[in-house]
Amino acid sequence: MSVVDTEPTTRRQRAARLLTEVFSPAHLAIVLPPVVGARADGLSGFAYGCLAALFTGVIPYAFLLRAVRSGRVGDRHVRQRSQRFLPLGFGVLSVITGLALLVLLEDAPCDLLALVMAMLTGLLVTVAITAVWQISIHTGVAAGTVVILTLTLGWLTVFAWPLVVATGWARVVLRDHTIAQVTAGAGVGALVAGLVFVTVR
Known part of the structure; x- marks a missing residue:
């Protein structure tokens, strides 16, 4: 039985598991x-x-939790790359539906529309990369979140970047990703979120 299949037994692993769950x-x-x-x-x-x-x-x-219960996906963090397409594909459809609804309601803030568009673009890019490589979604979303918060709340939010680093550390400690995968995830997440959000808003 591998490390990822067992409960974390060391303080380091427990901290990594907590970071993985919270973020x-x-x-x-x-x-x-x-x-x-x-x-x-x-x-x-x-x-x-x-x-x-x-x-x-x-x-x-x-949907992901239902897929886990039904056995179509092995766990909530979808460690197996081949199983990622089902929840990611459903996520794309759900975000598209939400974006369409916000547009139809007409009064939704432009920044919110830009955020949802950035999320949708990030999902599509992740699906494309996942077809060939298991990039870290955790660090991608974490980095994108910090970029969006910085653009909306101000530059003091950049001090949240250590949380992105900590999330990447956790994914490596739990052996769910390599250093390259968490680094690439953070880079892609930050770049896509920033470019799309600034362009659309």
Whole structure:
């Protein structure tokens, strides 16, 4: 039985597992839209952000949990690359649906629309890369989150970058990714999020 199949037994592994769980892509995809929405347009923006979070995080995560229970996916962090296409594909459809709904409602903040577009683009890029290589989605989403927060909340948010590094460290410690995979994930996530968000907003 491999390390990834057993409960973490050392303090280092327990810390890595905690970081992996707390800063999972699903959690960040749920928390970020309401923050960006509220920053853009107060309470109304927060409400739109919660609606966006339903499609960017809640529904895709619920689908993933159902896929795990049914045995179609081995675990919540989808360690096997071949199993990633099902939850990623569903995630793409869910985010597209949410984006279309926000556009139809017309009053959603531009920053929120830009965020969801950045999330969608990030998902599509991840699917393309996953076809040939197991890039780290954890560090990609974490890095993209920090970039978006920096662009919306201000430069003090750059001090959140150590959390991206810590997330990458955790993925390597748990042997779910190599250093190259977590580094590439962070780079791609930051680049895609920044370029799309700035262009669309």
